[in-house]
Amino acid sequence: MYSKLSSVLVATIFVSNVLSSPITKDSITALSLPSSFSRHIRVRAEPNTGDEDLNPDEEPHPNKLEKVERAFNDAFELAGYATTVIDDPNRQNIFTKYFNEEDRANVRKVFATIWTQPSDPDAPAADGGSPFLGEIMVQQADSRNLCGDPRLIAYLDQNNAPNDVALVLCSRAFNKKGVTTIQGQDPQGPGAENHYLTCDSIGDNVSFRMNSLGMTLLHEYTHYNRMTQSIFNAPIIDQEDASGNPIGYGPVQVRTLDKALAKLNADSYAYFASEALWTVLCQKDYGDPVAGQDDNDPDCNNTSCSG
Numbered sequence: 277m278y279s280k281l282s283s284v285l286v287a288t289i290f291v292s293n294v295l296s297s298p299i300t301k302d303s304i305t306a307l308s309l310p311s312s313f314s315r316h317i318r319v320r321a322e323p324n325t326g327d328e329d330l331n332p333d334e335e336p337h338p339n340k341l342e343k344v345e346r347a348f349n350d351a352f353e354l355a356g357y358a359t360t361v362i363d364d365p366n367r368q369n370i371f372t373k374y375f376n377e378e379d380r381a382n383v384r385k386v387f388a389t390i391w392t393q394p395s396d397p398d399a400p401a402a403d404g405g406s407p408f409l410g411e412i413m414v415q416q417a418d419s420r421n422l423c424g425d426p427r428l429i430a431y432l433d434q435n436n437a438p439n440d441v442a443l444v445l446c447s448r449a450f451n452k453k454g455v456t457t458i459q460g461q462d463p464q465g466p467g468a469e470n471h472y473l474t475c476d477s478i479g480d481n482v483s484f485r486m487n488s489l490g491m492t493l494l495h496e497y498t499h500y501n502r503m504t505q506s507i508f509n510a511p512i513i514d515q516e517d518a519s520g521n522p523i524g525y526g527p528v529q530v531r532t533l534d535k536a537l538a539k540l541n542a543d544s545y546a547y548f549a550s551e552a553l554w555t556v557l558c559q560k561d562y563g564d565p566v567a568g569q570d571d572n573d574p575d576c577n578n579t580s581c582s583g
């Protein structure tokens with residue numbers, strides 16, 4: 277019965293920490309850990325937005341600013357679930373679909389650094405949100421004029437860090453839905469399907485359907501060198517082959533990528549975290565992504581989104 281609930285309901289229950297539904301003991305255990313994370317991360321650093329670039333009064337609601345603010349929450353939830361699943365002895369197999377076992381502690385540190393204080397990334401009770409996130413401005417303005425590429429969903433311009441760091445969301449990014457409650461749209465109300473991912477809508481395999489706006493933010497966060505570069509003493513990039521072709525974008529490539537490169541590949545983090553979150557929220561194991569089916573995102577020209 278529980279598995280038939282939509283993830284909207286599950287996520288809403290989870291986020292508001294009201295576990296009133298008739299769910300099994302196992303799922304209470306699975307959900308209770310991240311719920312406590314939610315309480316702790318309400319007071320935290322997060323990126324900035326500009327009133328002129330993302331107008332709070334834009335109609336209709338939920339507007340772009342509201343989508344971005346919800347995505348801030350979703351990115352933290354994704355990072356929180358990723359650390360939870362890394363630590364869960366019953367879910368160790370998800371990690372090794374993406375990364376080498378020997379990188380477990382440092383991959384965990386990337387996620388923990390994003391949603392908690394970097395001074396103590398092993399302390400999940402901290403009022404998290406890396407202070408480095410506060411150096412980032414999320415904007416629509418395409419300052420480097422790159423969004424004409426129909427595959428590009430977002431990019432991070434950190435050439436002038438720390439004083440001027442832009443996380444640019446291309447217009448297609450706003451097609452992406454999310455997980456946690458969004459202001460201006462009741463998760464149970466009419467039109468909710470346009471703004472919430474659900475266990476039913478994301479299908480049975482790991483796929484682009486899991487790609488939320490928050491997942492896109494998480495991808496870009498991992499690129500921010502001031503926040504993450506010290507963990508591997510190397511930047512987390514988008515891996516390419518010797519000819520410059522991308523080999524690390526989307527659900528299929530992150531599974532076929534050489535695992536020695538995965539720890540330095542942004543979408544490996546984004547897709548691992550998404551599989552972790554949905555596996556726990558929907559209490560379901562997902563099939564492997566199928567090329568040409570699960571990586572052909574219509575929002576990104578029927579290919580994997582790049583960013």
Ligand SMILES: [Zn+2]
Nearest residue numbers: 513514542583
């Ligand atoms: Zn990237």
